[in-house]
Amino acid sequence: MKALAMAGLLLALLCLPAAAFASGTLHYPARDGEASPADALIVHGALDPPYVRPLLEAFHARHPDIALTYRNLDTLTLYRRFLSRPGEADLLMSSAMPWQYRLANDGHARPLDSAAAEAWPGWARWRRELFAFTFEPVVMVMRRELIERFGRPDSHADLLALLERHGDALRGRVVTYDPERSGAGYSYAIEEARRSPRYWDLVAAFGEAEAALAATTGEMLEGLAEGEYWLGYNLLGSYAQGAVASNPALSMVIPDDYALVTRRLAMIPREAPHPSHARRFLDFLIGEAGQRLIATRTPLGAVHPDLDGPGTAAAMRAAHGEALRPIALGPGLLATLDDLKRQALLARWRREYSRGGEAP
Known part of the structure; x- marks a missing residue:
């Protein structure tokens, strides 16, 4: 029954009409349709639209005055595009752990100083600059x-x-x-x-x-x-x-x-054009509300330490124990x-x- 429910969920996600979707881009305009350049958030991610859409919609519902744009890119394109245009995106999300780690290690990440970042498990972050938000x-x-x-x-x-x-x-x-x-x-x-x-x-x-x-x-x-x-x-x-x-x-x-x-890693680029909005989004992504959405509306696996039901890292560890071997988030990458x-x-x-x- 759980498998059938997830299949239905994924089909529903594919059919959601809320955002315009073209050429790998999802766009959520500001409530009045005329946001100033400062009231924008640009996210580049290697995460297919059906999986990221619930998170984007929930964040936009909380912050309707922010015009939100999501570009879906493959991992190496995301990495190379960032290096050529480091001031283009406010937040990067990628499953290519070595490439994300290199960017942060090379000084391209802006730290997140928040209660959510402080509480995030040490095994799922590097400093306060790189955060693993899924468990796959x-x-x-x-x-x-x-x-x-x-x-x-x-x-x-x-x-x-x-x-x-x-x-x-x-x-x-x-x-x-x-x-x-x-x-x-x-x-x-x-x-x-x-x-x-x-x-x-x-x-x-x-x-x-x-x-x-x-x-x-x-x-x-x-x-x-x-x-x-x-x-x-x-x-x-x-x-x-x-x-x-x-x-x-x-x-x-x-x-x-x-x-x-593997874990998807999120970071705020040092040259993010809208850093305050990026901090809000990353706080949401690793906060309990965003992580609960990951657990209940996607198959990505939530990491939040206070969540332990279906769709969480805790539940997967309980089911599979020591067989699960997370790729370490550290210099070995x-x-x-x-x-x-x-x-x-x-x-x-x-x-x-x-x-x-x-x-x-």
Whole structure:
């Protein structure tokens, strides 16, 4: 029932008419339609409109005199656009944790001095400049045909065994991220190589099965929904949840041995043109009201320490315990952006994939 409710919720979000939506932009005009340049707020985010819309609408209802503009960008476009125009946006939100951390570490973030910032969990912020406001496990998604024929893999060990035993039968039926084309895929590859001694065996098994390599979770979900693929690996769980809830042929698995957890990070740029409004929005985003919306009206996972019901980090931890392994918010993220380390990891990834099959 919860899955069906979430599917209905996501469909409703897609149909909401309150804001104009074109070319990845949502705009909420000021109440009188003629806000002064000072009464504006510009948010750049790597978060699809159905998921961010409830937050934008609630904030605008509280502050109707502020003209609110949201631009939806992919993670690397957001990062590069900011570097070329650092005074354009008032707030940045992105799931590309290493790139957001680099911006803050390089002095581009303005601190938030508020009660909400002071109370925010230490594991979910860096100083008072970078705030994790979601909690999103990285998951596997599989079709009913795979489960009926081979059983359901509930761990990385199960998945490796499945690929080693039935790689021929699954040839071309598996999909995962291409770490060369996807920032998320690259980040997950680095984390798994650190955490799992058998990660490279898994990459070789993907090669043996001639796994397709995708750039986005959406691309993987589309192929799974159409039956092109039977198993997808390392999808973003928040996006996968809605697709699975609305399609009985699909099943989502949070691996029970370990599951990476990514967080979306928000920051106020030092050159934000409307810093006071940006502070209001970030306070709302990490405050109890905004976090309750995240828990109840999106699948993103609320972080607020006082919330513990469905749709919260606390509930996910209670259900999955030590299997959840959040990607640490700290200096280690910078290592993922080192050019030599990146080249070395990608070279090994291609080599191990080729060891199992043909080079991608």
